[in-house]
Amino acid sequence: MSEEFQRFPMVTAMDLRGRKERPRRVKMLMRDFIEDSLYNPNYGYFSKQVVIFTPGEPFDFSSLYDELDFHALLSKRYVEFENSLDAVSPSDTRQLWYTPTELFRPYYGDSIARYLIANYKLTTYPYHDLIIYEMGAGRGTLMLNILDYIREVDPAVYSRTKYKIIEISTQLATLQTSQLMQSTAARGHADKVEIINQSIFDWTNPVPSPCFFLAFEVFDNFAHDIIRYDMATEKPLQGHVLIDDLGDFYEFYSPQLDPVAARYMRVRDAATGGRYQLPYPSTRLGRWLQTQKPMAPNLSAPEYIPTRLMQFFDVLGRHFPAHRLLTSDFHSLPDSIKGLNSPIVQTRFQRRPVPVSTPLVHQGYFDIMFPTNFQTAEATYQAITGKLTRVLKHEDFMRRWAYVEDTETQSGENPLLTWYKNASVMYTV
Structure with missing residues (x-):
């Protein structure tokens, strides 16, 4: 050729x-x-194939004996969720996946909200508003959980909060808007929220104000x-x-x-x-x-x-000079293809995962998901933005900011702490 x-x-x-x-x-x-x-x-x-699982009512962890109980209940709800989708529109190739935000709702979002309130009050309150940008917000669940928590716990901060989602997928941006209108409680946040349907890499507006920039499970799908x-x-x-x-x-x-x-x-x-x-x-x-x-x-x-990650740091440094980044992603992934820092490449067919050995696959039907080398990513971010950072394991971050008793089972096991052992959190200090 x-x-x-x-x-x-x-x-x-x-x-x-x-x-x-x-x-x-x-x-x-x-x-x-x-x-x-x-x-x-x-x-x-992400434009046409992906469906994000939501388990319905939040899990009552205190009623479960151990992690096996949690896994069994999650599997049951997972099947019920997909059965309900198939009843409306059957599909053998549906790409269904879940996030910690959905699994541990609202406790995961509460922990992020506590981090935001504490750091906002330590730095720019009361001279600036609490401005939050979130990139790749999925169903908008994290946004609602954060805003619910701030409204309930600290009305003074809530009155100064603005939440802006940057979403490349038109399908997901529409879903996030509908989520905001689904209940009276959610509609109460409508004047706080702006959903911007564009790629972060097309961003040109300068944002000189201090802000927090959230990116959860976003780096893993950046192109390499x-x-x-x-x-x-x-x-x-x-x-x-x-x-x-x-x-x-x-x-x-x-x-x-x-x-x-x-x-x-x-x-x-x-x-x-x-x-x-x-x-x-x-x-x-x-x-x-x-x-x-x-x-x-x-x-x-x-x-x-x-x-692409380097280019994202360029956007932050150039257009969001006063930002504080908070990001979480996988530092290792099982069953990746051959190579250094190589991705998992897989699809779902008839509800079963189908891994393959190359990223050269039919466009749009396969997830291509990379691990993040946080040691190198942290050094690159610091070199480009001039900001200092810390990296913690997911468990350590949650022990610091989550009320871990909310997700503890009767046996003392805690899925919030153990399910994402291969994830890390990086944040600007």
């Missing part, structure tokens, strides 16, 4: 936004392929570039995806890095002092031994670099 690679035009995810059909006879960077697969307005995974290294020279090569006239995919690697990937490599090196993991042995002897293996490849295993 080398001739086609030279001949086919180069496109970006931005170029494909207006297209209703998946592209053919083109080439693009891996990050653009992933971005298009997940976020294209017409066929992207794929890099492999020449084992003889250690030079990086950047991955491209070619799509032929039948819609089949081919990987190509070029020694010319595009400006975004090249900048990420420079920023990472400067921010970490050159101390970061690579997908090949660090010593010359180790690299030589690897090349002596039978059928040894001339390129290293792939590394997925978070170029």
